[in-house]
Amino acid sequence: MKLHNLKDNSEQVSFAQAVRQGLGRNQGLFFPESLPQFDDVEALLALDFHTRSAKILSAMLGDEFTEAEVKALVDAAFQFPAPIKQVEAGVHALELFHGPTLAFKDFGGRFMAQSLAAVSDGGKITILTATSGDTGAAVAHAFYGMENINVVILYPKGKISPLQEALFCTLGNNITTVAVNGDFDDCQALVKNAFDDEALRKEVGLNSANSINISRLMAQICYYFEAVAQLPVEQRKELVISVPSGNFGNLTAGLLGKAMGLPVKRFIAATNVNDTVPRYLETGEWDPKPTIPTLSNAMDVSQPNNWPRIEALCERKGWGLNELGKGAVTDEESKESVRALDAQGYLCEPHGAIAYRILKEQLTEGETGLFLCTAHPAKFKEAVDDILQRDIDLPAPLAKHAALPLLSLERDADFEQLKQVLRDAQ
Template structure:
């Protein structure tokens, strides 16, 4: 597999290099030089989740890893299901929260950890990543206890849910968590500064586990196929998918699934009040505003890092950006959608509810709707309980970590201070 830097096309790397490196020169994202196309989709969808995912990822990676090796990585990473749940006639929820940290990022985080171990050259590695909530837990648990890999996770202090924080800030060992005085975009800016410092990158073996790492995105492609595999042929051939979007990695993966041959009719990018992309699709002007805090905090991103990949894919495939559906949802509207879903017998949280609301507004007669539920409702217990006047139970992973002591350190959004942390944890 060859990948090129979107910003500097002459930089081309292998899959292993892209996984180890994370970003290219000038903070450029890596993108596949060629995309395979599966012709017999029905046969592919007839396979089980692990076997099908092995074929998809092997086709992307090429001969760099033998198919048996890829199968071992997938088998170790995808040890939990991605079921669809019908909430009403013609509308399904894709539940991506059945992994160890109860969020969709378990798929990408665990596959990246397995991939990095497979392509590592034996040197020490420092994973630096920013999180708006769920990435932190998925990455922390995926890499916890791995030899010669230190993980440093930056998150906006006071701007993620208490249970999200507990899930990844209580581990210790090789997992180091830093609460930044700022928003997610400030955390992301620090990560970018670190990658721009070539001397620091070399010194500590810097890598990132955000969805900027291509292995994360590749893993996420697989659950779109898994969702379609659980539908009948008629449903999946008129399928509209609504994706709750923050950093836009999930939507990128879905569009890549379509590029590989999955017959998805169209996608909808659903955001909260941080609506840079919906406004851009409406006006053609990229005008990020300051990030605002919402009840769907994992989507509180004003400058989504993965958007350049979506534009590149649309350019390569000659898809017009105008074919993307879009919608921005307020906290009040998402709360009402949580109530509406609950009245139908489905417990959801604000991120999934946002995707459901925009899907409901745009779904047409004869179409099948699928919205992504990216986290277990209990990860947002305070918000969901307040909306529904309920007291939802904590699943075992959350109950375990809820009583543990936070191990994070506080830090100003200052790059020199972060460098000191990165050197200290070696």
């Protein structure tokens, strides 16, 4: 598999290099030089989740791994399902929260951990990532206890839910968590500064585990195929998928699937009031505003890292950006949608509810709708309890970590302080 740096096309790397390196020169994202095309998609969709995923990823990776080796990575990473549930006539939820940390990022985090272990040369590795909620837990649990790999996770202090925090800030061992006095964009800027420091990168063996890393996106492509495979054949041709979007990795993965032949009529980019992308699609002006804290905190991102990949893919495929659906939802509107879903017997949380609301607004007659539920409602228990005025149950993984003490460091959004944390983690 050959990939190039979107900011410097002269930098071309293999999958193994991209996984180990994370980011390219000048903070550039790696992007595939070419994508496989699946002509007989129906035959592919007839396979089971693991076999199909191995075929998709093998076709992308080329001769870097055998199909048997890819299947072993998939079997180790995807140890939980991605079921769809019908919410109402013609509208389905894709549940991506059945993994160990109850969020969609378990798929990408675990596949990246397996991939990195497979391509590692035994040298020192420090995973550095920023999280707006769910990435942290997925990465922490995926890499917990792995030899020769240290993990440092930055998150905005007081701006993720207490249960999200408990899931990854109670582990210790090779996992260091840092509560940053700032917002998610501050955390993301620190990560980028670290990757720009060549000496630091070499000193600590720096790597990234958020959706910057191409292995994460590749894993996420697989559950879009799994979702379509579960739909009746007659509903696949007019399928509209609504994606709750923050850093835009999830939407990127879906569009990559479409580019390879997945039958999706169109995608919708659903955001909260941090609406840089919907405004850009409307006006053509990239104008990030200061990040606003919301109930859907994992989407509180004003400068989404993955957007350049979406633009590159659309340009390659000749897709107009105006073909993307878009919409932004306020906290009050997301609350209304949580209640509306609950009234239909489906328990959801604010992120999934945002995707549902915009899907319902834009779905037309004859179309089938699918919206992504990216986290278990109990991860946002305080918000959901308040919205629905009842006490929802805690799943066992959350109850276990909620009872443990937090082990996080607290630091300012200061690069010198981060460098010291990275060195101390060795």
